[in-house]
Each structure stands twice: as C-alpha cells, then as structure tokens.
Amino acid sequence: MNTSFKLEQFEGPLDLLLGLIDDEKLNISELALSQVTEQYLRHLDKIEEKKPEDLADFLVVATKLLFLKSRLLLPQFGVEEDEGPSLEEQLRLYKAFVEASKKLNKSWLDSSIRSVFRVEPPKKPSGFLPPSNFSFESLKESINKLLYRLTPPKPLPRTHIDKSITIKEKIDQIRNLLKKGQSASFSQILNDSKNKTEVIVVFLALLELVKQKTVVLNQGDNFSDIMINKV
Known part of the structure; x- marks a missing residue:
C-alpha cells in the first residue's frame, strides 16, 4: 500500500505551501511565494524524523523558494533557458486539483449520485477445488521455489541531513x-x-x-x- 509523508497537518510540499498562502490570505504569485519562504523553512525544522526519501520533495521546493526570493531581490539574477513549469504554475494546478476533488467528494456523498454508481455485490464463489494430485508437500515445494526466485531487497544507504x-x-x-x-x-x-x-x-x-x-x-x-x- 502506498503511503504519503505528512508534515504536521500537511501532505506534500505543495499542500504545505498552499496552506501557508491561504493562512496569509494571499493570491498565488511569485511575490506571495517569496513572502512565505521563511515560514516554509520553519515548518521543515519541526520535523522530528528526517528520512531523506521523505524529505526530498520538500527540500526541492525549499531550494526553489530560496532561488525565487533571490531573483525577486535581484531582478538581473534571472535564468533565460526554459526550466519547465514554475513553482507558481505547479501550485495553481495543485489548487485546482484539490478544489475539483472536494467537489467530486461532495457529489459522491449525494445519495442520488451514489445510487447511479451502485455495483451489485459479487456472487459468492462456489469454493476452491484443489487438483487431484494436491498435497501439503507439493504446496510447500512450490512456496520454496517462489521464495528462492525472489531477490532480497537491498538496504537503503544511511545518510544525514x-x-x-x-x-x-x-x-x-x-x-x-x-x-x-x-x-x-x-x-x-x-x-x-x-x-x-x-x-x-x-x-x-x-x-x-x-x-x-x-x-x-x-x-x-x-x-x-x-x-x-x-x-
């Protein structure tokens, strides 16, 4: 099962950024992002268990915020080549996704909508019929062969942030x-x-x-x- 890393009440760096901007009652813009940079960094300092694989996305966004703030303070410190979607564009898209998911959830809670998607429960299976040559030893042998073919997971390298x-x-x-x-x-x-x-x-x-x-x-x-x- 996939899990998502949570920072206090936030899921993911974009959710944290959106929460900070909403708290300050700001519109999504480069200026608004620069104004919440220090608040974003303070939230990162509150993390007790710092796992690199969990923090990677948060640190990438932190670096983008620092770069954005320095570019606003020094306009000549710009980058001409295309770097893909900006942090502002990503946050706008994320906000639209959040709002759409809330509307979809509200519609789903409507009993009239939910009844349209009602699915009949599956029929109860008649039962498992093992082959005639089935035995405990053959099952044990099959499991051992499967375990032998599985590659043991490699431990992740330890690091420190x-x-x-x-x-x-x-x-x-x-x-x-x-x-x-x-x-x-x-x-x-x-x-x-x-x-x-x-x-x-x-x-x-x-x-x-x-x-x-x-x-x-x-x-x-x-x-x-x-x-x-x-x-």
Missing part, C-alpha cells in the same frame, strides 16, 4: 560579527556555511541587511573578496 539555518538567524550572526568591528569580508561570513543551502541563506541575509540600509557592500576589483561595512 543537517538542520538549515534561517535567514533571521544568519542576519543576527552578521550583526553580532559587525559589533566587534566596522567591517567583515564575505569569505569570513561564509566560513561557517556547511552546504550550498546555507550559502544561499547568507546571500539572502546580506541582501536584506542592504535593503534595511544596515550595511553597504564594496568590492575593490573583479573577483576580489566582497567587504561588508556597517553603516
């Missing part, structure tokens, strides 16, 4: 670092980053600080280290 830091936490870290001096380098701030996701979070935190006019960024030459100066 680190907890990602939030944008707010990274902003607080940068502010504390700048309290010790007037400036810090971009490479210095990246020292504690454990993966690509945390690098993106650092980048978004700096953009937010620039937007708040808390810091200014300077780069002496092309490809040289970026300096973060406190205003």
